[in-house]
Amino acid sequence: MSRHLDLVRSFLEQLEARDRREGAILAREFSDIKAHSEAWKTEGVRFTKIGSRLGNTKKNRYKDIVPYDETRVTLSLLQEEGHGDYINANFIRGTDGSQAYIATQGPLPHTLLDFWRLVWEFGVKVILMACQETENGRKKCERYWAQEQKPLQTGPFCITLTKETPVNADITLRTLEVTFQKESRSVHQLQYMSWPDHGVPSNPDHILTMVEEAHRLKGADPRPLCVHCSAGCGRTGVLCAVDYVRQLLLTQTIPPNFSLYNVVLEMRKQRPAAVQTEEQYRFLYHTVARLFSRTLQNTSPRYQNLKENCAPISKDASLSLRTSPALSATPRPPGGILRSISVPGPPSLPMADTYAVVQKRGAPAGAGQGTRVPSSNDTMIYSQVTPRSQRPVTHTDDTRGMTPLGYVPADQNSSSGPDAYEEVTDGAQTGGLGFNLRIGRPKGPRDPPAEWTRV
Structure with a gap:
């Protein structure tokens, strides 16, 4: 646990050490990422042959965003009825190497059926949407969900809206009931309503809330999150990267050489143009720094002691890391108590x-209990x-409820x-x-x- 926190702290210290050079450093890093991406295509490291076939090009929203053959999502559901296996979507691996994310474009009018084939075939329980239907007067995504009192029928799929609620000022949660061949499933959709195309959100905390809410709804289900914007690369890549890093923190598997440069580069090997602009790359750094800072705060002894005494210090309780069993076995250093690490706020004296x-x-003879007054000669x-x-x-010690620290x-x-x-x-x-x-x-x-x- 202490090694894990040291790596988290080291990452934040590196960011602080950059000071005013941060802009130039991030610009160079992102330029290098783009150069690698171009080289993969020209040198034949990554291929997009299937998405470039004549019958499939009409299913691509943008001609320059075509899924890599190696990681593309292949559809098999309803192929016997003449529907092909192609959709503009790629799998992105999670921290455990599994297919944790499906990064896809916003559906077109003629790919709505393919989108729901994907959701049904791969058991998607949660969809993250990072765009609006129309942005700056241009159609960015076809509406694939039902509106109130108006079911949506696409092919053999019937979609009804059972609930729509705002999570916060930026995020809307919809619960959909999807019926296919007399079987019904619940699918949750989280839509970020105010994320500009090629831009960044105004509040990184709301991005953290979005991925957190997605996992609350998903629970322990191992099937992938479906993540999309319009093209399924820029905003989609940011969401996947933020969630990926959050999972590293939750599982305490931050690698010694951790860098967002490597995370984004690896995701770009799986989905073209993931994290598409330098501004998005910079926003990703700031969002992850916020996540790391919270992690250090929430795992500090001061935070743990406050929680143990029923005094919450943040309403973002669900962002705190789950306490690892290893934490309870952490030996105390000399001085007796685990010291706080990089926790903002007023310092407290070590106890x-x-x-x-x-x-x-x-007390003197004859004096009643509590009557003695100390003198200066004592x-x-x-x-x-x-x-x-x-x-x-011993038999009198009640050790039930022992806390990790x-x-x-x-x-x-x-x-x-x-x-x-x-x-x-x-x-x-x-x-x-x-x-x-x-x-x-x-x-x-x-x-x-x-x-x-x-x-």
């Missing part, structure tokens, strides 16, 4: 795991207190309350202090009572 009772001499007497998480487990919440026994006590260990009662040492439980993981001091 030790050991505290002491100060000036706790027994000398400090310390007795070490070991946190419960580091003591041997070892912080133990207040006991839930009926006898516990705001003044519950921890017993002092290490034989402190025989240390000559003359009383049974018990001290008040801290009110929070970083808030010791005033009568404690650090040793």
Whole structure:
């Protein structure tokens, strides 16, 4: 886990080190990506022969965006009825090497049936749409979904709209019921309503929300996400790349040589012109940097302790990484507690795991409990207190609900309350202090009572 976070932090530090040179660096990187893409075509590394056949060219929305033969999606459903196997779409591999994404163009009027053949044959559960039907007065995508109270029939497929709700100001979620040969399936469509062609969104957070919502709807289903814009390359490539990096973070598989340059270059080997413009490439960097920053924040001890005490610090709770089992086994460094790493906000003092009772001499003879007033001549007497998480487990220790960082919440026994006590260990009662040492439980993981001091 710590190695994974070090790689995340290293990537952010590299971005910070670029300072004002970032624009020039990204421009050179993107220029190099385009040069590689052109070389693959001229040198015969990637072929587009099938999409360039006479019978298939009419199915391409743009003549310069033709799917690579090696990764193209081949349709078999309804071939026996005379429908061909071609659609302008490519598979893009995910972090585990599986066919995680289908990158495709927005359907044309005469390819609506092919689009739904694709969705049905490959069991697509979620469609990500990054364009509008019409942009700048030009048709960018044929409407392939039903409107309210008006089913859409294309070939043997009947599509009805069951629900349409806004996710936020930019994203609309539609739930469609698709019926084919008396079988019905639910398909979810997330449409980004305000992403300009060849441009970038105004809010990277909404892109993160979009891919996150897609996985919430998809659940554990292993079948691919269908991602499209108009051409199925620029905006589509950005969405695929953002989701790809997010999966690397969730699975803690960021490679030591991680770079977005390599991610985009690899995706371009599978789908032509994925991440089509330098502006989109720059936006991708900023979006991933935002994602990495959140990752560091959400996995810091400070964030974990706040979560354990039911004090959420962000409404984007679903963006936080799932806690890995490895995290609970992470050894504590000297000083006792895992330190925060690159967390924005006011710094907090590191807290030790050991505290002491100060000036706790027994009361004078005849004095009632709590009547003793300390004098300036008193000398400090310390007795070490070991946190419960580091003591041997006994029958009185309730270890249920142990959190990954070892912080133990207040006991839930009926006898516990705001003044519950921890017993002092290490034989402190025989240390000559003359009383049974018990001290008040801290009110929070970083808030010791005033009568404690650090040793």
